Amino acid sequence: MNQLRRATCGELTSADEGSAALLKGWVNTTRDHGGLIFIDLRDRFGLTQVVVDPRSAPAAAEVAASLRSEDVIAAQGLVRRRPAGTENRKLATGEIEIAAESIDVLNRSKTPPFPIHDDSDVDEGLRLRYRYLDLRRPHLQRSIALRHRAVKAVRDYLDSRGFLEIETPMLIKQTPEGARDFLVPSRLHAGAFYALPQSPQLFKQLLMVGGFHRYFQIARCFRDEDTRADRQPEFTQIDLEMTFPTQEDVIEIMEGMLAHMFEAALGAKVATPFPRLSHAEALRRFGSDKPDLRFAMELHDVGPAFTGTEFKIFADALSRGNAILALAETGGASRSRRDMDALAALATTFGAKGLAWISLAPDGPKSSLPKSALTPQLVDSLKAQTKAQEGDAIYLLADERSLAQAIAGKLRLHIADERGMRDPKQFAFCWVLDFPLFERDEESQGLQPAHHPFTAPAPGSEALSGDPLQLRAQHYDVVLNGMELGSGSIRIHDPALQRKIFTLLGYSDDDVERKFGFLLEAFEYGAPPHGGIALGVDRIILLMAGGESIREVIAFPKNQRFQDLMINAPTPVEPAALKELHVRTDIPPPRT
RNA sequence: GGCGCUGUAGCUCAGUUGGUUAGAGCGCCUGCCUGUCACGCAGGAGGUCGUGGGUUCGAGUCCCAUCAGCGUCGCCA
Numbered sequence: 001m002n003q004l005r006r007a008t009c010g011e012l013t014s015a016d017e018g019s020a021a022l023l024k025g026w027v028n029t030t031r032d033h034g035g036l037i038f039i040d041l042r043d044r045f046g047l048t049q050v051v052v053d054p055r056s057a058p059a060a061a062e063v064a065a066s067l068r069s070e071d072v073i074a075a076q077g078l079v080r081r082r083p084a085g086t087e088n089r090k091l092a093t094g095e096i097e098i099a100a101e102s103i104d105v106l107n108r109s110k111t112p113p114f115p116i117h118d119d120s121d122v123d124e125g126l127r128l129r130y131r132y133l134d135l136r137r138p139h140l141q142r143s144i145a146l147r148h149r150a151v152k153a154v155r156d157y158l159d160s161r162g163f164l165e166i167e168t169p170m171l172i173k174q175t176p177e178g179a180r181d182f183l184v185p186s187r188l189h190a191g192a193f194y195a196l197p198q199s200p201q202l203f204k205q206l207l208m209v210g211g212f213h214r215y216f217q218i219a220r221c222f223r224d225e226d227t228r229a230d231r232q233p234e235f236t237q238i239d240l241e242m243t244f245p246t247q248e249d250v251i252e253i254m255e256g257m258l259a260h261m262f263e264a265a266l267g268a269k270v271a272t273p274f275p276r277l278s279h280a281e282a283l284r285r286f287g288s289d290k291p292d293l294r295f296a297m298e299l300h301d302v303g304p305a306f307t308g309t310e311f312k313i314f315a316d317a318l319s320r321g322n323a324i325l326a327l328a329e330t331g332g333a334s335r336s337r338r339d340m341d342a343l344a345a346l347a348t349t350f351g352a353k354g355l356a357w358i359s360l361a362p363d364g365p366k367s368s369l370p371k372s373a374l375t376p377q378l379v380d381s382l383k384a385q386t387k388a389q390e391g392d393a394i395y396l397l398a399d400e401r402s403l404a405q406a407i408a409g410k411l412r413l414h415i416a417d418e419r420g421m422r423d424p425k426q427f428a429f430c431w432v433l434d435f436p437l438f439e440r441d442e443e444s445q446g447l448q449p450a451h452h453p454f455t456a457p458a459p460g461s462e463a464l465s466g467d468p469l470q471l472r473a474q475h476y477d478v479v480l481n482g483m484e485l486g487s488g489s490i491r492i493h494d495p496a497l498q499r500k501i502f503t504l505l506g507y508s509d510d511d512v513e514r515k516f517g518f519l520l521e522a523f524e525y526g527a528p529p530h531g532g533i534a535l536g537v538d539r540i541i542l543l544m545a546g547g548e549s550i551r552e553v554i555a556f557p558k559n560q561r562f563q564d565l566m567i568n569a570p571t572p573v574e575p576a577a578l579k580e581l582h583v584r585t586d587i588p589p590p591r592t
Numbered sequence: 593g594g595c596g597c598u599g600u601a602g603c604u605c606a607g608u609u610g611g612u613u614a615g616a617g618c619g620c621c622u623g624c625c626u627g628u629c630a631c632g633c634a635g636g637a638g639g640u641c642g643u644g645g646g647u648u649c650g651a652g653u654c655c656c657a658u659c660a661g662c663g664u665c666g667c668c669a
Binding site for chain 2: 029031032033034035036037038040047049051053054055068069082083085086088090091094097111112113114115117118120121122123124125126128175176178179180198223225226228229231349439441448449450451452453505559560561565
């Protein structure tokens, strides 16, 4: 006599033939042939076909005939090999089926608002409203499981490298700079507020002072910024910090972790070490501080080729000290004039004043440049520098250098997208190094940190002398396929240096004391040199999954307006609740 | 906050120049069907054309406003 085996819907094979099995799950689809009913039973492990024959199991057949999509049932019967020729090779369990002896309905389902058994296109608002149903669909089942495997790989790897997972608080203090904070009113302290962390930055530094040497956390972070595609008000970071590291130490651990993550979660081999570029080189060659290295199409400074040009716009640009940058598109000569105009119009939306082009057509170059400017010497020189050949096109941008780089960088990505050169199955990592310590704040014209104010200056720059904008930082970004995965730095551990940085950034002594006094005080007690990095989990999983939207890798995401359409949040609260919190609302009247 | 796209059956969509009773596929309901696996066949139900106003003899279609979803830019030390 066979013992009854409780099985998932993904595990039975012909090896189990003859055993009695009990399966529970959702009705994926049914096929009622009148005399014979097929049920595809689903759980997260797979699909198993249950067959009900009214001659041998009349009661089960009656139940089976009443089943509808998403009913939850328990089916019991013998595992048997499917008749020859009826195997389903698309299913892991496709060699067998369950010959049902009994079927119990555990719960009925209303007709779902959208199909569950496939990934057919459905309005995202509807999916978010019924997220628990959306989660049952194959796509989200896959990406949430992928996320689990990836995060588990991170924990395993960092554990093996001596890191401790430590939680840091969610109710903390408002930070003066950076993104807007979410505030939480305190009932017990009238008029005072906690803030939700934008990152565990200060706490992880204090954990280093606290002697834990190697810390990590899968940390939830909150930023109350304006909405944007691929942004969520709460998101997750792999946050880590270590004592006594060099930049090389952090890089080595990250490369190991990412390679392990991609291997363990995806089976993808990632070559290490990753290529490295300086910040300046990334901007010069790719027009971005997060270059997509899956393809070349580099930028070229072709200013010298235009010395003495008849083309007034470029001549003027050169005389003002602006740059002329070129980008060559392989096969670009096949673009029509109209296509070129569209590209130029696009460049304008990126902030370009215009876009000149030279099409290296087989019957001679065509160009938006005036004939007089398009000398053979110029064409030869551009071809030599950009390595463009007949059949290609060369695009030219003249502007202030950093602006021209940014525009050319966007154009480069756009053309690559058009040409399908950004293969989501290919993973091109790189490090961007030698960031400036400070940037010019466009609004106030003051200094702002390129990363954050705790970043240590590069060796040799500790004196902070000379032009602050020329100072380099021990700051490193890891980039994948044109997306910044994470950003880190060696931190300042010397309280005097930290004070100097705050002063350069325009903080008064009072400000520093009030906002960062606890950190500076901690540094007075033998703070070890330390550094670390934080990586965006949602983005990494998105790139692994080859998906389009970060919402595809989060179980319960907010919509584009940062609302949860399922639970309907945020919502106004009762006046009594506000009163208890000592909070009064001041809502602007609706516009009329 | 700005700009763009989209709102027609439960879902995905079509709907001509403004003109009779607004359609299709899937889903749903009923019946038939013993080897299907997106089963098949026959029949049926299902619509405030997002909402409000306007133009017109007549509006799904044109205009204005508004709401919602998605995308995009500013913003994100």
